[in-house]
Amino acid sequence: MTNRRVPRASSAHSPAAVVLGGGLTGMLAAAVLADHAEVQIVERDLLATAPPPAPRSPLPAPRKGLLQAQHAHLLWSGGARTVESLLPGITQRWLAAGARRIPLPTGLVSLTAAGWLRRWPEMQYLIACSPDLLDWGVRRQVLAHPRIRVLSGTEPVGLSGSADHVTGAEVRDTATRDVRQLDADLVIDATGRGSAAAAWWDALGLPPVPEEHV
Ligand SMILES: Cc1cc2nc3c(=O)[nH]c(=O)nc-3n(C[C@H](O)[C@H](O)[C@H](O)COP(=O)(O)OP(=O)(O)OC[C@H]3O[C@@H](n4cnc5c(N)ncnc54)[C@H](O)[C@@H]3O)c2cc1C
Incomplete structure (x- = not known):
């Protein structure tokens, strides 16, 4: 949803972006946008905005808007590398907070119709943890950016502007x-x-x- 009159980076006006939803997609979009604009994230849940807790401190309580928050979740290496490229150090932070890195296919035991799959040396890997932990790690790092702020306990009711010019x-x-x-x-x-x-x-x-x- 773009404003057709997006100013150039050199303009005196500082570009502003609004991201609706503060899940993984919203947080990562904000991380990308922060190089170009002041970013406000609008999230319905109440998110902790306090300074990042020390490593190994208790994780924030599960939040309603996160699906299957306390169940096991698998992030494949392609996704992990992409998040790492946007948020350097995130993989180590997830691991330090309790996530597991499982080498593939070395660490995967699979029984197929043709029998057990052989286990090769690592070609890929996956990060296994709860979505809560993934979400918390990303949020912690993204919200430390000075150009990103989150409005939690807030929800969108609509777009403003007209059919050819969204203004917010x-x-x-x-x-x-x-x-x-x-x-x-x-x-x-x-x-x-x-x-x-x-x-x-x-x-x-x-x-x-x-x-x-x-
Ligand atoms: C059962 C299940 C298992 C899954 N397992 C895996 C897995 O193992 N590995 C994997 O990679 N993916 C898995 N997924 C998919 C993964 O959960 C999604 O791809 C991912 O959550 C999408 O992130 P998102 O930020 O786009 O959306 P969401 O996670 O849905 O985030 C949306 C955000 O917007 C907020 N929001 C929603 N409505 C409003 C509103 N009106 N106003 C303000 N804020 C709002 C929510 O609170 C939330 O923070 C699984 C999904 C399900 C359902």
């Missing part, structure tokens, strides 16, 4: 129900599968968004 988002405090406007040159929707973007788009008078279901 309207957001509501989930406790007080107060609505306010966040001006932005770029709005990214990372609210996941419950996204209301199609309805916001419709409210701006735009044709339906092409959707792909997997």
